[in-house]
Structure formats: structure tokens, C-alpha cells
Amino acid sequence: MLQFTKMEGIGNDYVYMDGIHQRVPMDATFISKISDRHFGIGSDGLIVILESEVADFKMRMFNLDGSEGKMCGNGIRCFAKFVYDEHLTKKTTLQIETLSGIKTCELKIENGEVTSVTVDMGKPVTTCREIPVVYDQEEMIDDELVINGIKYRGTAVSMGNPHLVIYRDNLDFNLEKIGPHFEKDPMFPESVNTEFVQVIDEKHLKMRVWERGSGETHACGTGACAVMYASYLNHLCGPEADVELLGGHLQIAYRDGHIFMTGPARTTFRGYIQEEDYR
Incomplete structure (x- = not known):
């Protein structure tokens, strides 16, 4: 049985799974099935929370077709909220490893929960x-x-x-x-x-x-x-x-020389799934 959290950043919604304390499948079949809005949980894809050797946490994000993306701005704000709200960290400034580099997130806390996040998205590239x-x-x-x-x-x-x-x-x-x-x-x-x-x-x-x-x-x-x-x-x-x-x-x-993005992050619901139901 896998625990998940459904989260959204201005409507960009993902299924979030703690890959530190449970084994999370990251194959295309599993991801596309849980992302299906009629027969699954329903989302734009899957984001997995992992340990990192170079930052506070590592983020892997997958599109609903199972392909892996390098970075998601709305997704990383919700990622930062997840690790704070789920007591995986007490930090309000986080370094998160992604396939497009390490991103710095500044968390705004209200009543013990993250309400918005500012992300240093790094330098834009035009070459x-x-x-x-x-x-x-x-x-x-x-x-x-x-x-x-x-x-x-x-x-x-x-x-x-x-x-x-x-x-x-x-x-x-x-x-x-x-x-x-x-x-x-x-x-x-x-x-x-x-x-x-x-x-x-x-x-x-x-x-x-x-x-x-x-x-x-x-x-x-x-x-x-x-x-x-x-x-x-x-x-x-x-x-x-x-x-x-x-x-x-x-x-x-x-x-x-850097782009900074500020926006909300929200948890919509939490639940459990039987992994075998999505195979």
C-alpha cells in the first residue's frame, strides 16, 4: 500500500509520494494509470520526494504519459510545502536537487503550514x-x-x-x-x-x-x-x-540575472492506493 498526497499550484496538480520512507514505482505504466482522471487519482503527473547527496532533498517529476521532466515550477513549490508540512524538515529555506540543477526555495509560513513559496529558478538560457x-x-x-x-x-x-x-x-x-x-x-x-x-x-x-x-x-x-x-x-x-x-x-x-517565481501551494487531499491495482 502506497501513501500519496494530491497537491496543486494554481491548478497545476500532481500526485506526490514520499520515496524516502516507501518504495515508489517510477515506470510509465504506473505513472500514467495513477494520473488518469477517470480511472486513477487524476493529475498532471507524479512527483517523488527523495534523499539527496548534494541538497536537502531531490525531486523527480514525471508527466502524465510517464516521461520524466527536468523541472516544474509549480511542482517544486508544492514539493517544498510537502517536506515542511509532513515534518521532513524544519528549514524555511530549502535546497532542492532537480535534473535542471539545485533550486533554492523560500517558504512563507502561516499557522504552521506553508502558504506560498518563492523559488530562485536560476538563469534563463536563450542559446x-x-x-x-x-x-x-x-x-x-x-x-x-x-x-x-x-x-x-x-x-x-x-x-x-x-x-x-x-x-x-x-x-x-x-x-x-x-x-x-x-x-x-x-x-x-x-x-x-x-x-x-x-x-x-x-x-x-x-x-x-x-x-x-x-x-x-x-x-x-x-x-x-x-x-x-x-x-x-x-x-x-x-x-x-x-x-x-x-x-x-x-x-x-x-x-x-536570475528569475524568481512566487506563488501559492495547496494540499487537496491525502490517501492510500494498492500498488497492484495500478499494474
């Missing part, structure tokens, strides 16, 4: 070969690209995972129809998260996101960071902006 993007220039900043025969202008940014930011006059369109074409285009050898952005004003950005391996989600923390930085590069916002996603708002700031 195409590091994102990676197959492109004939060193960077793609408001440059033309063709996806499924249609011309777009986009800005490519890595926040530990690849993002492509596209600006639109409005966000009322069929994302399910065009999102997969971006995700699977050969231009992106590791596939890509695609953000479609409407600039409300220089302090308010509105977005929808198609996440690789998960489809459209209510929120993507690294995506919000990529949107803010791309907008900063394109002179559409200043060094701080409120980014509005389907699930809520994140405050993103660019300081000293």
Missing part, C-alpha cells in the same frame, strides 16, 4: 543549442519559424526545460489543434513547451500553455518564467510582472 532548438542563429528572439506550414514569430527560452513563446492578440483559439504540432516539430529535438501570450500591459501578461507530455494544463511555472523573460527581452514588460494562467496568477521577477 539555441542549449535549449535545444535546431535553428540557424545563436538565439531565437522574435524570429520567424514555420510550424505545420504556418508562419509564426517566436522567442525560445530554457528554464531548465525548453519553451517557445508566441504572442497573440487574444487567447480564444483551439489549442488542442495546434499545440501538438509545436511539441513534436523536428525543430525541437527534446520537444517543447509552448506558451501563447496576450500582453495586457507592461505589468500583466496572460498566457495559455501546451506542455510536452501533458497537453494543455492550468498552469506551468517554468512557462510563466519563460513568458516573463521573453517579454522582457522583447521590451513588452519590465523586470517584474504578474503572469495570469488558467489556474491563477504568479509573480515573476528578473533580478541579478
Whole structure:
């Protein structure tokens, strides 16, 4: 029997499992079944809490199709809340190991529980070969690209995972129809998260996101960071902006070469599952 906690950060929801005190399966079959919203727990994927040799904890995150992701901004805020609320640590400043490096989290505590977390998301990357993007220039900043025969202008940014930011006059369109074409285009050898952005004003950005391996989600923390930085590069916002996603708002700031993300984290419920039921 496995204990789990369901958590969400502005609608980006994951199943969290303590991999320190129990053995957690991390294969695609198990992950896709527990993530199924009709026959499983229902989530955007699985996040596992593990011991780390180089930080306070190690985070492994998996998309609902079982593929492993390098980093999840909303996920790491909930991760930080989990380890504090479940008394795995008393620290309010945490170092968390991810596949995209060690991230620092500052916890805001109210009545003994974490209500919000500020994460140092690190330095944004715009070098195409590091994102990676197959492109004939060193960077793609408001440059033309063709996806499924249609011309777009986009800005490519890595926040530990690849993002492509596209600006639109409005966000009322069929994302399910065009999102997969971006995700699977050969231009992106590791596939890509695609953000479609409407600039409300220089302090308010509105977005929808198609996440690789998960489809459209209510929120993507690294995506919000990529949107803010791309907008900063394109002179559409200043060094701080409120980014509005389907699930809520994140405050993103660019300081000293790093991106900082602040937002809520919430536990929705806890439970137990029989592992064999998901095999």
C-alpha cells in the first residue's frame, strides 16, 4: 500500500509520494494509470520526494504519459510545502536537487503550514543549442519559424526545460489543434513547451500553455518564467510582472540575472492506493 498526497499550484496538480520512507514505482505504466482522471487519482503527473547527496532533498517529476521532466515550477513549490508540512524538515529555506540543477526555495509560513513559496529558478538560457532548438542563429528572439506550414514569430527560452513563446492578440483559439504540432516539430529535438501570450500591459501578461507530455494544463511555472523573460527581452514588460494562467496568477521577477517565481501551494487531499491495482 502506497501513501500519496494530491497537491496543486494554481491548478497545476500532481500526485506526490514520499520515496524516502516507501518504495515508489517510477515506470510509465504506473505513472500514467495513477494520473488518469477517470480511472486513477487524476493529475498532471507524479512527483517523488527523495534523499539527496548534494541538497536537502531531490525531486523527480514525471508527466502524465510517464516521461520524466527536468523541472516544474509549480511542482517544486508544492514539493517544498510537502517536506515542511509532513515534518521532513524544519528549514524555511530549502535546497532542492532537480535534473535542471539545485533550486533554492523560500517558504512563507502561516499557522504552521506553508502558504506560498518563492523559488530562485536560476538563469534563463536563450542559446539555441542549449535549449535545444535546431535553428540557424545563436538565439531565437522574435524570429520567424514555420510550424505545420504556418508562419509564426517566436522567442525560445530554457528554464531548465525548453519553451517557445508566441504572442497573440487574444487567447480564444483551439489549442488542442495546434499545440501538438509545436511539441513534436523536428525543430525541437527534446520537444517543447509552448506558451501563447496576450500582453495586457507592461505589468500583466496572460498566457495559455501546451506542455510536452501533458497537453494543455492550468498552469506551468517554468512557462510563466519563460513568458516573463521573453517579454522582457522583447521590451513588452519590465523586470517584474504578474503572469495570469488558467489556474491563477504568479509573480515573476528578473533580478541579478536570475528569475524568481512566487506563488501559492495547496494540499487537496491525502490517501492510500494498492500498488497492484495500478499494474
